[in-house]
Amino acid sequence: MLLTDSTKKLSFNRKISDGDLVIVYEKHDTMKAVKVSEKSVLENRFGVFKHSDWIGKPFGCKVSSHKGGFVYLLAPTPELWTLVLSHRTQILYIADISFVVMYLELIPGCVVLESGTGSGSLTTSLARAIAPMGHVYTFDFHEQRAEAARADFEKTGLSSLVTVGVRDIQGEGFPKDLVGVADAVFLDLPQPWLAIPSAGEMLKPDGVLCSFSPCIEQVQRSSETLTSKFTDIRTFEVLLRTYEVREVKMDQCQSEEGTPGSHRPSKRKHRASEASHWQQDSSGSPVVMARPSSEARGHTGYLTFARLRCVE
Missing domain, CATH: 3.40.50.150 (Vaccinia Virus protein VP39)
Known part of the structure; x- marks a missing residue:
């Protein structure tokens, strides 16, 4: 329940019960609403999840499948x-x-x-x-x-x-x-x-x-x-403009791209270089980077x- 049941106040400390509505979080752009039923199961690319294993766990918890995959069980806030x-x-x-x-x-x-x-x-x-x-x-x-x-x-x-x-x-x-x-x-x-x-x-x-x-x-x-x-x-x-923040590894060439005396890359090369900043490169050191999300909504x-x- 979202708001009205005084015995089940919306809280991450509340335990999940049979019949509750939960938001199953797979990743930031993949979520679904599921009504908990003791005899039901959820199947997705991360494996098979028995609802009976969810009952008694707190909202916000992480649950695993037999394959080792996992999802989060979130409280159904309006957002x-x-x-x-x-x-x-x-x-x-x-x-x-x-x-x-x-x-x-x-x-x-x-x-x-x-x-x-x-x-x-x-x-x-x-x-x-x-x-x-x-x-x-x-x-x-x-x-x-x-x-x-x-x-x-x-x-x-x-x-x-x-x-x-x-x-x-x-x-x-x-x-x-x-x-x-x-x-x-x-x-x-x-x-x-x-x-x-x-x-x-x-x-x-x-x-x-x-x-x-x-x-x-x-x-x-x-x-x-x-x-x-x-x-x-x-x-x-x-x-609304959303930014993505990730830790990536940059090679030395990428790190020196903006040093004084270097030539400014063409627009096309600059975009390609920007995209490559998200790629993992074991030869570089970890750097936290932020850039506008490509999926930002406009009007x-x-x-x-x-x-x-x-x-x-």
């Missing part, structure tokens, strides 16, 4: 769940999620409205931020996606914190029984400007709205609509925030 969940739609990732949670000013006890639910990546982090007394009301117009999201929230222990509704928020607005109860509203819609008037009705005085849009034209039109009832309108683009979308104007 890890974002990396392993089924992508029913394009999802928000950690950089945008953390920014949203901070700028929506979420604390335990807050009430948040969200549309649309999608794969539930953001919803999971919203639920952790407002737990244990708050609540997230999330809506998706697609019945099958909503049902799949409910199943995921049940699996991760969030069902008491999240209510999933099926509703076309762009066309119908949020339900009237939620008027004035929300501390924050998040919109991930093709035409968010259609839902902004309803979102304003849902918010408490001084409440915050966030709209996620991939295109700047959507941002411009949403901002025009926001000016009627909102203030402090700001838009951000979060770009995901624009985050527009606005605060509901207080009426005097």
